[in-house]
Amino acid sequence: MGRKVVEFRLSPDDVSAVRFGISPGHELVHAVRVLTRPAQHPLQWSWARRVGPQVHGPAVDLLRLVVGTTGYVPDFLTSTPGWDVTPDDESERLRHAPLGGMAIDLGKRVARTDGATQAALRALLDDLPRTRDAVADAWTEVWDAALAPWWPQVERLLRADVQVRARRIATHGLAAMVGTLHERVGWQGSSVLVELVHHAEVVDCAGSGLVLAPSVLARQCAAVTERPAQPTLHYPALAVSERWSEAAADAQDALTDLLGHGRAAVLLALDQELSTSEVAAACALAVSTASHHLAVLRAARLVAARRDGRRVVHERTPLGLMLVAG
Structure with a gap:
């Protein structure tokens, strides 16, 4: 069977509205598919071995039924990827998903x-309100067992990918990054x-732009094209190896061996922008000690600083993100 092509046509307005996002729902959908057919997902074997015994029963069976094993993913299970979308946001949105769309x-x-x-x-279609409640409950139960313990590591990988892609746009342009x-x-x-493999379409983004969403659990591309959903391209994130889930457990020990306890703690604390005093509080360090560690990490290009009003905040660089992501 020959491959088909989805073409996202971008106007000048669309080009300026191309943006990145993260989708917890998309990750959970593909987690369910991995657990259904683990042999087809070698980069997820380590994770599947760890989590498989914890995920069983009616909740995962219901999600397997709704999600399927390949191809089309029901749109109501995921929202438009965003930079600040949290698992709680996704779960709450699912509980109020429009019944007509379902x-x-x-x-x-x-x-x-x-x-x-x-x-x-x-049978699920016969009682949609009950189905929506059951799917939302199953989503939460499976998330807590399958992805919640690994979500910090998944999120680090996703955000590291976005930082690298954004840097490439700045240095080489959008077209070069897309390639x-x-x-x-x-x-x-x-x-x-x-x-x-199965879908071909020409999508006029019509000034709404295109969302680019990396994925850890899905290792193939997927296109969201049907309105009212935002045109979206899901693609495999960088730096995902067969040991990505082991890095979640070992990241702090490995960073401590490499950087020392204090600097490893500071780098790990920067999941969000923090001032020097906030870093000190998060790591139980004196402000002068936190400042010294931040200076060393900046010199190593692992942390960057910028002014935010009257204060200076620190964040990981793409290199720092990739290091933390393992």
Whole structure:
């Protein structure tokens, strides 16, 4: 079967509105798929071995039914990726998902299945309010067991990827950055082209821009094209190896061996922008000690400082993000 192409056509307004986002819902959807067919996801074997025994029962069975094993993902399960979207935001949004959209999405899953799976999906359509509550409860239960313990590490990898991509846009331009997203993503004229297996479409972004969303759990590209959803391209994040989940447990020890306890603690504390005094408080250090560690980390290009009004705040550089991400 030949591959098909989704073309995101960008006007000048769209180019200025290209942005990055993170989607906890997208990660959970693909976590469920990994746990359903782990043999097909070698980069996730370590994570799957750790989490598999913890995830079982009716909750994961329901999500497996709704998500499927490959291809189409029901849109109501995920929101538009954003820089500040949290798992709690995603869970709360799901509890209030429009029933009309759910009916359309589940209808698409019905059309793509047969036999007992199709009958089970039809049963979900018979009582949508109850289905929405059950799916939202299952989302929370599976998230807590499968991804919550690893989410800080997943988020570090996602944010590190975005920082690297943003730096490439600044130094080489948008077209050059797009060409590095994946071997099946390219730039032509003023369009982003994505080669897919089952879907071909020309999408006029119509001034709304395009959201680029890295993923740790999904190792192939996916395109969201149907309105009212925001045009979105999901792509595999950088620096995801078969040991990414082990890094979540070992990151602090490894950084401590490399940098020393104080500087490792400071670098790990910078999950958000912090002033020197805030770093000192978070790490239980004297302000002078925190200041010294920050100066050393800045000299090593692991941390950057900028003025925010009357105060100076510190954040990880792309290099610092990648180091913390393992």
